[in-house]
Amino acid sequence: MNTYETKFAEIFSATKVFSFWKARVALYAILKAFGVGAGDEVILPGYTCVMDVNPIKYLGATPIYVDIEPKTFNMDVSLLEEKITSKTKVILAQHTYGYVCDMDSILEIANKHNIPVVEDCCLCVGGKYKGKLAGTFGKAAYFSGQWNKPFTTGLGGIAAVRDESLAENIARLCENELVEPSTKETFMLFAQLVVYRAFIYPRTTALAQTLFRFLTKKGAVVGSSSSCEFEPTMAEDFFKAMSKVQQNQGVRQLRKLDKNIAHRKQMASLYDELLAQKGWSPREYDSNIQEPVMVRYPVRITEKERALEEAAKAGVELGSWFECPLHPIETPMKLYNYEIGMCPEAEKASREVVNLPLHPRASKSTVKRTVEFITKFQQA
Ligand SMILES: Cc1ncc(COP(=O)(O)O)c(C=O)c1O
Structure with missing residues (x-):
């Protein structure tokens, strides 16, 4: 190893x-x-x-x-x-x-x-x-x-x-x-990590995501998913190893893991508190899950689409996943053996849930600003 x-x-x-x-x-x-x-x-x-x-x-x-x-x-x-x-x-x-x-x-x-x-x-x-x-x-x-x-x-x-x-x-x-990643894609990923560290903050995320998706389509960046992955046909180079760049970054990330986890818990508690002050009902989870470490803070609202549009304009980092039972929405779900109506609760959640940032770059003021924004909408 x-x-x-x-x-x-x-x-x-x-x-x-x-x-x-x-x-x-x-x-x-x-x-x-x-x-x-x-x-x-x-x-x-x-x-x-x-x-x-x-x-x-x-x-x-x-x-x-x-x-x-x-x-x-x-x-x-x-x-x-x-x-x-x-x-x-x-x-x-x-x-x-x-x-x-x-x-x-x-x-x-x-x-x-x-x-x-x-x-x-x-x-x-x-x-x-x-x-x-x-x-x-x-x-x-x-x-x-x-x-x-x-x-x-x-x-x-x-x-x-x-x-x-x-x-x-x-x-x-x-x-x-297992195939090795190419030098070109490894270098591109390295460059993207440098750009990410320098420029991607909650206020710039929406813009960066739009640009990233555009550049992925043009083949100018290493995207999270290539277009062939929206159909169930495996690409020739799918079974690929991790590059050294990713491994080194991973070691750095693990060193900061405890801090990352503590931050996520603290920001989630702040959302709990501020949303309650605005009269929103609290999130509920089984007591066997002790202090969950959330990747994002999910909330249900009645007008998801409008909220996402307005968040992008206002520079508020609002996540849309999952947009459908098999995210993202463009997926032809039948190809994946999913028929509409199979999972009604999942379909309802897809219509209602947006998620709020908790990552290490989301500060207390990000949380306050996000709560101010989201509570203009109605909780579902
Ligand atoms: C729940 C879940 N599992 C697995 C994956 C796949 O992760 P990766 O993008 O690293 O392949 C994703 C998203 O991309 C996900 O949301």
């Missing part, structure tokens, strides 16, 4: 850690190493990023969606068991926005049917459930270092594995199939 992987393994008490170009690549490695293939089924919440679904489809398996429970946006565990069939190969427990899933119930059902659980920790780093760190419950967990995630390496993915034979399978896969 390289330094980044070793440090990750220490924090998450993993048997073995593997680093990749993106988290979706880590998930692909995990699923393939579990032997997921044509005819198999993988269960996941119907409120996710389509990039999470792609690896399932690439392997010829079928995603089976479970609706969410409306408070934490995590899989509604009361609906899980009915989705299990003889074809179910893996259950993906996605800790949404930072709320850790109801792991006792998920593991009880999974163990009863002898199905491995993999944790999606892309939106949850440092959160605990009954005192135990998210990412330490399943046979494997995967993490993202993409720009919007709890910590950033520009792009990046980690598979933290706690099962010897799974680790051996992933190691074999990497040896045989």
Whole structure:
């Protein structure tokens, strides 16, 4: 393991850690190493990023969606068991926005049917459930270092594995199939990290995102997703390793992790307090989730589209995800076995939820300004 992987393994008490170009690549490695293939089924919440679904489809398996429970946006565990069939190969427990899933119930059902659980920790780093760190419950967990995630390496993915034979399978896969990123894309990512550090602050985020999407389409920057990833066909160079630039950035980020987590908790409490002062009902989550470490602070409003438009004009950093059960909205969901109406709570959340910044660059004044802005709208 390289330094980044070793440090990750220490924090998450993993048997073995593997680093990749993106988290979706880590998930692909995990699923393939579990032997997921044509005819198999993988269960996941119907409120996710389509990039999470792609690896399932690439392997010829079928995603089976479970609706969410409306408070934490995590899989509604009361609906899980009915989705299990003889074809179910893996259950993906996605800790949404930072709320850790109801792991006792998920593991009880999974163990009863002898199905491995993999944790999606892309939106949850440092959160605990009954005192135990998210990412330490399943046979494997995967993490993202993409720009919007709890910590950033520009792009990046980690598979933290706690099962010897799974680790051996992933190691074999990497040896045989993993491709190295090109010098050009590594250099571009490095340049983007420099620009990000210098210029991206809450007031400039909306503008930067628009520019970033435009430049991604033109091929002038390394985007989070290429256009071919909005269809379930795997690109030739998909199974890609993590570059040295990302690893070095990752080591720096892990050094600052405790501070990052403390900041997120403090800013979330400030949102709680200021929103309550404005008469908004408080967020609710199970007491087993102690002090969640949120990636963003989700709120429900009645006019999501108008709020997003006005936020962009006002320079307020308002997040839109998830815009649909398989974010982003352009996704032809039928290609991913999703039919409208399958997950009503997820569809409702997609219409109502916007998310507020908590990252290390969001200061107390960012929080105050964001609350002033969002409370001009009506809570849903
Ligand atoms: C819940 C979730 N899991 C996984 C991913 C994939 O992460 P990455 O962009 O690093 O592949 C994303 C978003 O991109 C996500 O929102």
